[in-house]
Amino acid sequence: MRLHAALAFAACLAPAAAIFEDDAYHIDFHYALLGLPKHEATFFQKPYAGSKASLLYSISQNQTIGAVNPKDGALVWRQHFPSEPRGRGHLRSGHEQDIVISAIGERITAWSASDGRLVWETTVGSAVVEDLEILEQEDGMTINEAKDVIVLLADSSNSVKRLDGKTGRAKWTFEDTSGDAPFQVSTSPTAIYYIALHTPRLGGSKLRVTSLSPVTGKKFDQYTLNSDAEISSRDRILFAGANTAAPLLAWTDKANKVLKVSIIGTKSVATFSTPADEIVESIVLHAPNHVNSLTHFLVEYQTTVGHSAEVYHVDLKTSTISKAYSLPELTSKGTFTTSTSDANVYFTRITEDEITVFSSVSHGVLGRWHVKRSSALAGAYPVHGQSEVVVKSGAASAVRSAILYSNGQWALLRNDELVWTRPEFLSGTVSAVWAGLPEQEALAQALAEESHRNPVSAYIHRVQRHIQDIKYLPAWVQSIPPRLLGSVLGKSKDTTVDDIQQDTFGFHKLVIVATETGRLAALDVGSRGKVMWNMDLSQFAPDTSFKTPTLKAHSGYVEVRDPSFQGSLFINSTTGGLLSSNSIKTHVPLVSEGQDLVSFTLVDGTLKGFLESQPTSKPVWSFAPAGGERIVSYTARPVVDPVASIGKVLGDRRVLYKYLNPNLVLVTAVVDSTRTASVYLLDSASGQLIHTLSHNDVDTSRPIPATISENWFTYALTIDAASGASSRGYQLVVSDLYESPLPDDRGPLGDTSNSSTVQPSGSKGDAVKPYVLSQSYQVPAEITHMAVTQTKQGITSRELLVTVPSINSIIGIPRSFIDPRRPIGRDPNAQEQLEGLMKYHPLINFDPKWHLTHKYEVLGIKDIITSESGIESTSLVFAYGLDIFGTRVAPSFAFDILGKGFNKISMLLTVVGLFVGVLFVAPLVRRKQINAMWTI
Amino acid sequence: MSRRVSSGLHREIPSTSIHQRCIIDSATLSTHDTMKTSISALASFASLVSSARLLLQIPTTHLVNPSTLPSTTHATLQSSGLPLDTYLTRSNTFNFNNVSAGSYLATVHCRDFAFEPLRIDVSVEEAVEGSGEMKEVIRAWQTFLGNDWDNKGESRGEGGNGLVIEARPVGQKWFYQERQGFSPLSFLKNPMILMAVVSMGLIFGMPKLMENMDPEMKQEFEEMQKNGVMGSGTTNTAQQLQNFDLASWMAGKTDSGSAVARAPSPAGQAKKR
Structure with missing residues (x-):
């Protein structure tokens, strides 16, 4: 036994x-993605002092911290904070340090730069970290040990803290109770500057700069810059540079007409006017962030069609700022990056097709490369980037730049060649659908056309189609030998598929994804997720921002809808082009005479079903859970859900009939105060309640995922410990629906001669209620x-x-592990063993396999x-x-x-071996047969 | 405030179970556990206490060198609401600060290794009876998923603030399935192939054997074949088996004579005739 x-x-x-x-x-x-990298928090850095190669560190706009290998674009490590509220993330690293320090929300964390292990972490309570800087120098001396961190916290009152670089403990705290809006902190060899925005009730903001002692955190001095004429909002401040020998503060007015720069620590403000002949859309200031570098900076002016730049020098002795040279305007979009080598500062200008390196001292070109065209970056322009430059004897011999392009690709260019691209725009995917491949659709269309003609013309059409297809024959015949060879030698061609093509097994399917930044892209799942096309939705609707696009697949095209957009866009699923709604044949859903489609949606916490033909009329049915329950989610059975067998064959050859209502909807609802969760099974055609399950001691703040398929549904919940439940952890509940508890019995349907649960609308009266069998299991982790x-x-x-x-x-x-018919407390009997049922065990461990x-x-x-x-x-x-x-x-x-x-080779060898054997044995057998004839 | 509660209180079937079928195995409940801490009583302390600090440490064993674990390895303390979550540090520990009083399920989540789940209770007790001075006490046990929460295993440590608890790995995760390649040996082990080989051996081997027999034997054999001994012999043995008298054999009847005598008798008679 x-x-x-x-x-x-x-x-x-x-x-x-x-x-x-x-x-x-x-x-x-x-695709292990980070998200779109932030400009000021992305940098090349050696993972530890003395390391030969550097890594590329970044914090993305969705607050994922990661290190990328600049050689191949592979992710070295990353850390993601799913529960942090959307705010500003900061990432900084000290020169020659083996840690990088991040601040997200209230968490300040130091990570090991080489492998991403946690070094220390501090939380600052309810405050939010506004800025984070590394204290590179103290009393004019470079710190060699763990460098301390200066953080600016915003709470009811602002504060500046110095944290120990080894442990994260606060050394001192400076409190500011003035009620100013905190802006940034900046460090210099002798002082720490805390910059706040003082905004009176009327008018613009004044910049208030407070200098603090790095050692004690005591206030040295405070002054206010008269910037209220220009600064109407925060984004007018262009730069508050840190960790340069001369920290700068730069701002501009609303029209980008005037540029004002002040060296932090001095009250003098230098005023420059921006180029007058063009309308400047935005101004970006690029300055080196290295302590010992020259105090030069570059101001980039972006216009609607191109960009230009001016380089300024700061004279520290006289505290004056002067313009050194200007770079000519180009009529293409581009960006600048800053890099340093010893004290020298280099600016790299990156445009769509060219990379140029300048020294900060003079306008001579040190190096120039023409970027090779590539399909991944077609039609995109650089948005921002970081560079490393190698300069030998006055000429730039090599440059590599990590650049974020406007199409959301993060790319690394080494001199003129594209080394890698990372499709970071995919990181905010909010909706995805499967789309068929074009060949399939075209053939289906041709066949449909033929079926609507009279037999003669259909026959002629078919013959013509076949004659047209003959032109592919030579190519196909030519492709046979390499295909056969490749197949026998085991060289799979899966990875070398270049364009969208149909494969024999149907593994090549397109997925169309839509992102929260309003991009639409197509990936081929069969060729390892290759991006077939990638485009911006806002080009079709210029004044809409697509934040939560939803997709719907039709044959050959996808329909894009968005709450902020009236109507819908139709996009060709193979090319990404826009289709006009006239050229689309709308497919009328198959509804027979006398039937109506009912669609349902959640309105104000009530699930309501409407007639599809009259969506504005009174709801056909509505469902609101009782007792103050809040509907969390609802899931319907998939529209296409083929079922091979309408019954489940038992060990003794009897049949349990499945309850296969296609209109099943599973609604989960919770009551937060009593920590209960309920699951309702509805019939979406009639709105009738079919089954209810209820649970106590459920952590209603955690997700309750649910799904429904065939004749079973399942959901998972987290047990809440607050009320002292006697088990702990996470549960998975599975329920099977059958027509009757008895085998070979169709329950209430048994008497009627012509009815089915598959088409409940055909039967008279209420939907038949199923027999529900449930089991719950413990799972080791949250689903x-x-x-x-x-x-x-x-x-x-x-x-x-x-x-x-x-x-x-x-x-x-596997479904067999979550079969609610598993026998409890006993071993399965012979018949149950035949069915493959095993004994119930409360725990389902996630097998690594x-x-x-x-x-x-x-x-x-x-x-x-x-x-x-x-x-x-x-x-x-x-x-x-x-x-x-x-x-x-x-x-x-x-x-x-x-x-x-x-192994195809060994199969071939076996066949050859057998053939050779037959050749040897055949004469023997023949002789024996002849001999046998003669002896009788 | 008494912290000890009679042990009968928490012996209820998990209230989240929705059907009679999902009784969680409570047969192995340990009844002699005197340290039965009431979770609800613990929860009421939460307001009184600041918080406790504890460390989970991964020891270096022959199974795993904790320094090679991926940086995404993290540990959670789950009780109610959002679990406390912390990443693996450079010193191979998980540091939990600000743990309020309660009973927690501690789990280490790692890509490459499975770790044993732990139950960690944090409570506030008087350091010396009657002194009024409150102190955090942390207790850790093994726990078994799918069992009653009060069904604790071996103790994994007990102490005050800053207690270090070992998180032991139980095994490496193997994600992949071995592919059974084609090997001639496994091909030959196939019963169909074995049967074919044996019958081939008989077909080819028998004439050879016959040739090698000495002429007398051969003659006898041919005669036997002619008389149909070979042919009927097989049916005979089958008959013999069918008629096997189990009862008499069990009774220890000295039988080899009778059984054998009975069986070949028809053949013998035929011969005599």
Whole structure:
């Protein structure tokens, strides 16, 4: 018996199809993204003093800190804070230090620069860190040990703190109770300057500069600059430079007509006028941030069509600022970067097609490179960047620049060549849909056309189509030998697919993604997530900002909607071009005579169903949960959800009929005060309540993901400890729906001769209620999102895909492990063993073999979408959010395709061997047969 | 305020269970646990106390060198609401500051290794009975997911503020499935192939054997074949097996004679005739 149980258990373990080691990194792909890097918090830096190579550190606009290897663009480490409110993130690093220091919200954290380990962390309570600087020098001497950190905190009153570089403990605190708006801190070898904006009730702001003693934090001096004529808002301040030998403060007026610069620590203000012949759109000030460098800076003027620049020198002895030279205006967009080498300062001008290096001293060109064109950067211009320059004997011999382009690609250019690009614009993906490939659509269209003609013309059309197809024959014949060779020698051509093309197995499917920055892009999941096209939605609607675009796939095009946009945009899914709504054949949903479509939506906490034909009329039904419950989310059964069998065959060959209502909607609702959660199953056609489940001791502040597929639904919750629940952790609840508790019985449907749960609208009266079987399990970590695999026919068993953010993984739980029919408290009997049921155990441990993401660490996933592939065994999976991840899964093994384990060479050798054997044996057999004839 | 509560209070079936089927295995509950701390009583202390500080440390073992763990390794203390979360430091520890009183599930999340879950209780007690001086006390135990929360395992440490608790790895995670490659040996082990090989051996081997027999034997054998001994012999043995008298054999009947005698008798008779 025990052996039986062990065998049954082993049999059940086996279907947990894991990833093969040689498939990993081939069938799946992962974009480990940071987000759009921030200009002032991105820098090249050596991870520790004496290191040969430097890394590229950045904090992105969504507050992810990371280090990127400048050689290949690979992520070295990153840290992401999902729970931080959107605010300003800061990242700084001291010269020759082995830590980088970040400040996000109230957390100030030091990270090991080489591997991203935590060094120390301090939180500042309710305050928010406004600025962060490293104290490079003290009393004019460079600090060699751990450099201290100066932070500016904004709370009810502002304060400046000096934190110990080794531990993060505060050495002193300076409190400012004046009520000014904190702006920035800046350090100099002798003092720390705290800059605040003093804004009277009327008029502009005055800059108030307070100098503090670095040692004690006591106030040395305070002065106010008369800037109220120009500074109407914060963004008029261009620069408050830190860690240069002469910290600068620069601001401009509303029209960008005048530029005012003051050396921090002096009250004098130098005034310059900006170029008068052009309308200056914005001014950017570039200054070196190295302590020992020359005190030169560059002012960049951006106009609508191009940009120009002026270089200024600061004379420290006389505290005067003078213009040194100006760079000519170019009629193309571009940017400047600053780099230092010893005391020398170099400015690099980067435009779409050229990189030029200048010295800060004179306007002579030290080096010039023509950037090679590349498809990833087509039509995009540089937005900002960082550079490293190597200058030998007065000429720039090499330059490398990490540049953020306007299309959201972060690229590294080494001299004239593009070394890598990172598609950082994908980091804010908010919506994604599967789109078919064009060939498929074209053929489908042609076939549909033929089916609508009379037989003769359809036949002629078909013959013509075939004649036209003959022109592809020579190319196809030519492609056979290399294909055969490649297939036999095991050289997969998957990675070398250049353009969108149809493949035999249907793995090449396009996913169209929309980002919160209003970009739309298409990725080919079959060729490791290659970006096919990438474009800005606002070019079609100039005065709209697409923040939460939603997508809907149609055949050959996608429909884009946004709350801030009237109507919808139609985008060709293969080219990314705009389609006019006239050229689109709208597909009328298949509704037979006398039927109406009901659509439903959440309105003011009530779920309401409307007739699709009359959306403004009175709702057909509405559902509001009782007892002050708040609807958290609702999930409907997928529209396309093929089911192979309408029943579940038991061990004794009897059948349990599945409850397959296509209109099922799962609504989760919570009551925060009593910590209860309820799950309601509704019929969306009638609005009728079909089933209810309720839970106590639920942490309602945590997500309750839910999904519904076939005849089962599942959801996960977190147990709240506050009321002393006797178990702890996270639960997964699974429910199966059957027509009747008895096998071979169709429940209430049994008497009627012609009815089905698949088409409940056809039956009279109320929807039939199912028999619900539930089981709950404990899972070791919190689940935030759920999805179910999809296959073409629904024959393959399904897998529940869950996102587990604590281990940055996506896990596929086989359906057999979460079958609510698992026997409790006893071993399964022979019939249950035949079904593959195993004994109930309260804990479902996440087997590492279930991890679809294996060694990838997938962060910030917002949703998972699945699609069928061309073959039944395999389902395509795509996950998006901060990272992009795609793979394919075969929950019942790849039974209809030869895997890489199939050795074609040894098969050929076996066939050859058998043939040779036959050649040898044939004469023997013939002789024997002849002999046998003669002997009889 | 008494902190000890009779142990019967918390012996209830998990209230989150929604169906009779999801009874969490409570048979192994330890009943002799005297340190049964009431969670609700602990929670009421939260307002009184500032906070406790504790450290989880990953020891260097033969299984794992903690310095090689990825920097995304982090630990959580979950009780209610947002869990306390902290990353792995350079000294291979997780530092939890500001832990308020309560009973926490401590989990170490790592990409490459699995760690045992811990139960960590933080409470505030009087240092000396009656002195009125309150002090944080931290206790840690092994815990078992899928079991009653009061079902604690081995103690993993007890002490005041700044207690260091070991977080032990239980195993490495293996993500990949071994692919069964094609090998001639496994091909030969296939029962169909084995059967084919044996029958091939018989077909080719038997004539050779016959040739090598000495003429007398051969003659006898041919005669036997002619008489159908070989042919009927097999059915005979089958018959013999079917007629096997288990009861008499069990009774220890000295039987080899009778059993053998009975079986070949038809053949023998045929011969005699």
